Amino acid sequence: MTIKPAAIAVGSLNQRDCTKPTQYVILTSAVFDRILTQSSNPRQRDMALDIIMHPHPTLRYQSKPIRRVDAELRKIVDEMFDLMYESSGVGLAANQVNLPLKLFVANPSGVRGDGEEFVVINPEIQRPKGSEVAEEGCLSLPGVLGDVKRPKSIQLSAYDLKGNAVDVTVDGFLARVFQHEIDHLNGIMFFDRMADDALAEIAGRIQEFELDFRSRQSAGGLADDATLLAELTQWTDKYA
Numbered sequence: 001m002t003i004k005p006a007a008i009a010v011g012s013l014n015q016r017d018c019t020k021p022t023q024y025v026i027l028t029s030a031v032f033d034r035i036l037t038q039s040s041n042p043r044q045r046d047m048a049l050d051i052i053m054h055p056h057p058t059l060r061y062q063s064k065p066i067r068r069v070d071a072e073l074r075k076i077v078d079e080m081f082d083l084m085y086e087s088s089g090v091g092l093a094a095n096q097v098n099l100p101l102k103l104f105v106a107n108p109s110g111v112r113g114d115g116e117e118f119v120v121i122n123p124e125i126q127r128p129k130g131s132e133v134a135e136e137g138c139l140s141l142p143g144v145l146g147d148v149k150r151p152k153s154i155q156l157s158a159y160d161l162k163g164n165a166v167d168v169t170v171d172g173f174l175a176r177v178f179q180h181e182i183d184h185l186n187g188i189m190f191f192d193r194m195a196d197d198a199l200a201e202i203a204g205r206i207q208e209f210e211l212d213f214r215s216r217q218s219a220g221g222l223a224d225d226a227t228l229l230a231e232l233t234q235w236t237d238k239y240a
């Protein structure tokens, strides 16, 4: 997500509600070394991440809960922060870098070294309250902005990168960032939630992205949707 904060407020810790996020296993470096040795595709570890653009099919994929975290995934998280800051974003979901896993990074300040960094794994939203309209943008649709109505506060239940359970009530801008990113993990784009009149104003811009993406596929510079989706199993087999 790409907007600048209007107001940020982080609430107090709350008791866990009935819906529990999926817990995962942390692999030690020794285990990771063994996996590296067994890996059939060493190129994967050196891959530089890129932000995918609408309408890449991974943006519509229902991301899978993460079952284990290893050194490679921690490196990916570092790269996601790099990409987010380079792009002046405040949040980046794993499927925006073509990773079909329930993970996102965020920093509502959008500036490295400023604000608070969040690595959120297997998030669940509970107790949405109120509603508020604010402008949002998305790193997978750069330059396209629109008003989105969302609950004003939510309770987030998730895990951090160390496997600690996180239960926090957030509101304002941070709640909006979290909801935008969790929507990504469920295959939902911010414009899906826009009112018809607001959506009509940016429909032409969205269509430009779609035409560009489809023409790249037609020209053979990019695989077709079915192939792109089939490639995701390398990640779900490994982490989900």
Ligand SMILES: [Zn+2]
Residues within 6 Å of the ligand: 001, 137, 138, 139, 140, 180, 184
């Ligand atoms: Zn986005």
